[in-house]
Amino acid sequence: MTVIERLKIDLGNDTGEIILGRDILKDLSSFCNLNRKVLVVTDSGVPAEYAEPVLAQCAEGHIIVLPSGEQHKTLATWQTVLEKMLELGFSRKDLVIALGGGMIGDLAGFAAASFMRGVDFINIPTTTLSQIDSSIGGKTAVDLNGVKNIVGAFWQPKLTCIDFELLASLPRREFNSGLVEAIKAGLIADAALFERFETLNVADIEIKLPELISAAIKVKQKVVEADEKEAGLRQILNFGHSLGHGIESYYQLNELLHGEAVGIGMLLITEDEKLRKRIENVLLKFDLPVTAVYDKDAVFELVCHDKKAAANTINLIKVEVPGKAEIVKTPIEEIRRYL
């Protein structure tokens, strides 16, 4: 085991820890109490051997393997997790561990948040996307009737384990797609991070990954500590997401990966041509798409339907200079001109 960094996330009543390193899983019990009932929630896309060292350390370890894919991020799948907990006689003192990508973290996190009104939760993200973004900040949710993340809770993990070894099996396209959230973190709050992506030699990505992910996590951590419940500042994390979600939904969540859609969303919302070109260059470096074909009216409708749209206005996140984001209250009709 190599521990690279340990971060505390401090939210008043709630605190959690984030550990970054390699081969952490086999020593997980040195960071948290596994001497209780533990349910590991994972999916069929996660290598089966990832769960083994975790289960081996639990006093009473159980596993549930869900079908893989965003289309299963539903109340029905979430209910199967709750039923499993019920069947195992889970109490308030027991523990849920998510082992997988963002879908697993969000869904298992919401199960932990709502079973008996909340049990302990540990998140072990296995994709770049979830290591950089979705595992940090305590947002949990599932989709309902095709609307993303519309039902959920704020529920902070006691521990988030960022183990870079777990990325080894990730397909390259998915690996690259997840990096978009780190590029975004740089754009909204850390110019040096964005510039590191600009100067990065793609062949070095594996070596540079820990410091890039660490910097991106710190951006998110700072924002979440200042505004856990997304009353204001936290919205800047949605840079590229309002339009990105619309385009992602347009493809029914199965053509574009989330990060790919967010990348396109960032380009669409960026008005300064020079900056747009710089973002485009970084995306292209990782073979990420920079355009998508879609029906403008349909995407507009999906954006309106999206949960970030309140009444007749939408809070758009704009970046004019890398490292600085602005929240701009915009009449919803104006979205059309970005599409």
Add this chain to the structure above:
Amino acid sequence: MTVIERLKIDLGNDTGEIILGRDILKDLSSFCNLNRKVLVVTDSGVPAEYAEPVLAQCAEGHIIVLPSGEQHKTLATWQTVLEKMLELGFSRKDLVIALGGGMIGDLAGFAAASFMRGVDFINIPTTTLSQIDSSIGGKTAVDLNGVKNIVGAFWQPKLTCIDFELLASLPRREFNSGLVEAIKAGLIADAALFERFETLNVADIEIKLPELISAAIKVKQKVVEADEKEAGLRQILNFGHSLGHGIESYYQLNELLHGEAVGIGMLLITEDEKLRKRIENVLLKFDLPVTAVYDKDAVFELVCHDKKAAANTINLIKVEVPGKAEIVKTPIEEIRRYL
């Protein structure tokens, strides 16, 4: 409108208000912002005219009428509320109002807690049970596979409206059953309240109700402010409930009312014969049952299954002297001797 009392509930980040009075509903907008989308959640057992004055004050008022009865307190019913909110284009700034008994408050509260990870919630309880107990303290939940309140959230209402006029249509049996939670409040933390029940002339219940309910609410408020998340002290509110829930479940939630089962639960757990007799006299005064026929093994199993049972021990709440409760960690097997 007559406002009898206004209480603030203070939970650090979360604050809420409780208003006790008569005919409050037609002036609801003077206590909260109804100038937004509002979904009134009610059930077929609640007089239709209760909702009318509320809807009349809303900028955009909608109503969903759920089937009445504890058997509908399910994830499926909860989902229909979420789908209604989705269909109405609810945003984070909109409002859910529960208008009904405990089932409606718990279910609508959980919908408010989880839609977009939380929207504003107002609770207007229409039964003695919900006015005295379930509407206070921010516990929301639904049942799953017959296990009561196993999935939910802590979600404090911004406003709880205790309007005694709404009790007018309540059947006597249900009215009396709800009083058990006030008797319980006296037993665990307010000896004077319990004694008021002992000396009360039943014919005066209508007149005395506001002060009895007010005293009971203050007991609960104090306990919840000290321990919102039920880490310790809040458990005393479960006096009579561990066994009561077991017996209630044994009858599949359709023979005994909740308060009736709790009353029997309080008697079963009380070992001092003199105190048991005093409790029995109060229950009998309100025509409440003091015994039930059940299979001991079956109830024992149900108690073990109940969410208050952690591992091999259970925290039983004991009262030896009215006004003082103790939490006694008990081996689960010992439950049998109380049954």
